[in-house]
Amino acid sequence: MTEAFGAHQIRTPTAVDAVAEKWVETELDLFPEYRVYIGRPGHEGEYSDYSPAGAERAVEAVRSALAEVQATTPVDAIDEVTKMDLARELQLSIDKHEAGFNQRNLNVIASPAQELRDIFDLVPTASVDDWSNVAKRLHNLPEAMDGYIETLRSGIANGNVPAIRQVKEIITQANKQVADSGFFFQLAANANGRLEAGSLPDSLQSDLDAGAQASANAYQKLSDFLRTELAQHAPEKDAVGREIYSLASRDFLGAVVDLDETYEWGIEELARMTSEQEAIAREITPGATVAEAIAYLDQDPSRKLHGTEALQRWMQETSDRAVDELSKTHFDIPEEVKSLVCMIAPTQEGGIYYTGPTDDFSRPGQMWWSVPEGVTEFDTWRELTTVYHEGVPGHHLQIGQAVYNKAQLNTWRRNAGTSGHAEGWALYAERLMEQLGYLDDPADRLGMLDGQRMRAARVVLDIGVHLEKQLPDGSGPWTGDYAFGFLGENVNMSREFVRFEVNRYLGWPGQAPSYKVGQRIWEQLRDEYARREGAAFDIRAFHKKALDIGGVGLDTLRSALLTPAR
Known part of the structure; x- marks a missing residue:
């Protein structure tokens, strides 16, 4: 039995590990899509049960697992972290179920309305058998969609309905999948081109075509339901209120924070980021405003990319x-983790995201860019820090390291995580790259600060809107409509970007602030750890120890790093 988080000798599984592994197996049965994400065979082509009955079965399994983990006795530091974080996550799942989160789960980026389609981005497509599983999934999608609609309908009965703004946006998204140019028809039409060898049997191609039509019909059904039923009950107000927001914040951070103090801190942090950005702008062009410096950089052809292939x-x-x-200078990066594939996503919804490697690294980590329709030019000074955020030393190093650390971490620990931990680390990594000299060009630093300023702005926006706080100037309460102008003033992005981002914040409360608040907590932990270590503090060793713990909630991370060993 080993106690050092960073050691790589084989660890003898414990009773706590057994409960965690059992919970993973339960999740794999309840949520077959999870198998795709971690590369575990079985239940190919199946979907979770998105109906209210499916949610009840899932929460009963959660309650059982919580009782089991609470009854275990940790034998070492790794066990203590596993028990603490698994119990935290399971209890939160119960709390969210009882608060009716499933009934109102509709937003522009991360709800079943997208997830039913998104899974196709990750499924294997190299062989005929793989495409047979794709066809099966296409034919199973309508039943999953029916369950999802039933759950949203139960929200109507309970007065628990998402805002009309989200409903209207998802109608637009769903209609895109119904069109002849929609994702499902394109997937079926291009199947042969994605085979590694040979061609599909005619019967399978016909099955794919029929499945594509069935999936498109399911999205038509969703669109019709949203338009004719849900929209009639959806509130105009975007705010979800303090009770729902507090649960959502706990979920994304894995920590409890003072939301009112965090709002005030966000205002101060936004002012600090703005001041720092203004100073860099004057460094780029003497006397320039931020807007003038950006206009100057946007005219520099050496910093511009044309088309998604170049991107x-x-x-x-x-x-x-x-x-x-x-890997040669600042980090010990295992060979398996060195592989990171950069991709243009098959959708055009906006957003940049990362998907981790499978548990055996047969599918590497992937960085995805969903380029909005009509966007064809990209500025490297804006996006350099994004690559570091999503890749190394950001998400890919963080998540890949946890997957690699099989000798110490059970399956649940290698695949667990919170947005605050992941996104907070990624913002922390951006600043780290500046400190390491990778952003010495003032233009690249301006791009990094543009992102940091945006993240600070959305702490203020997100908490402000959903808790209906007073605006920073004291002129009245926040509203969703005010948020568009506010973000536009604090980012130098296209109108399409601002629109998508604000709609995301309004429909996904608590997620956007988890980046900057997570960064704040990471920096607080590092500084406190350094204070306790004194002259013995080694930043490289701190990073390794922290990442070897895996993607836990931030309260758990704090306990793991700062609680003295027994």
Whole structure:
């Protein structure tokens, strides 16, 4: 039995590990899509039960697992972290179920309305058998959609309905899947081109075509339901209120924070980021405002990429260079983790995101860019820090390291995580790259600060809107409509970007602040750890110890790093 988090000798599984592994197996049975995410065979082509009955079965399994883990006795520090964080996550699942989160789970980026389709981005497509499973999933999607609609309908009965703004946006998204140019029809039409060898039997191609039509019909059904039923009950107000928001914040951070203090801190942090950005702007062009410096950079052809192919190539080259250089100097990066594939996403919804490697690294970590329709030019000074955020030393190093650490962490620990931990680390990593000299060009630093300022602004916006706080100037309460102008003033992005981002915050409360608040907590933990270590503090060793713990909630991370060993 080992107690050092960073050690890589084989650890003898404990009773706590057994409960955690059992819970993973339960999740894999309840949520077959999870198998795709971690690369576990079985239940190919199946979906979770999105109906109210499915939610009840799931929460009963959660209650059982919580009782089991609470009855265990940890034998070492790794067990203590596992028990603490698994119990935290399970209890939160119960609390969210009882608060009716499933009944109002509709937003523009991360709800079943997207997830039923998104899973196809990750399923294997190299063989005929793989495409047979794709066809099965296409034919199973309508039943999953029916269950989802039933759950949303139960929200109507309970007066628990998402805001009309989200309903209207999802109608638009759903209608895109119904069109002949929609994702499902394109998936079926391009199947042969994604085979590694040979071609599909005619019968399978016909099955794929029929499945694509069935899935498109399911999205038509969702669109009709939203338009004719849910919209009639959806409130105009975007705010979800303190009770729902507090639960959502706990979920995304894995920590309890004082929301009122965090709102005031966000206002101060936004002012600090703005001041720092203004100083960099004057460094780029003497006497320039931020807008003038950006206009100057936007005219620089050496900093511009044309088309998604050029964007993908630049992303990959930048990522590969960072992995190569940092592995020699600042981090011990295992060979398996060095592989990171940069991709243009098959959707055009906006957003940049990362998907981790499978448990055996047969599918590497992937960085995805969902480029909005009509966007064809990209500025490298804006996006350099994004590559570091999503790749190394950001998400890919963080998540890949946890997956790699099989000798110490059970399956649940290797795949657990919170947004506050992950996104907080990624913002922490952006600042780290500045400290390591990778953003010495003032233009690249301006791009980093543009992102940091945006993240600070959305702490204020998100808490402000959903808790209906007073505006920073004291002129009245926050509203969803006011949020669009506020974000536009604090980011230098297209109107399409601002629109998508604000709609995301309004429909996904608590998620957006978890980036900057998570960064704040990471920095507080590092500083406190350094204070306790004194002259013996080693930042590289701190990073390794912290990442070897895995993607736990931030309250758990604090306990693991700062509680003295027994």
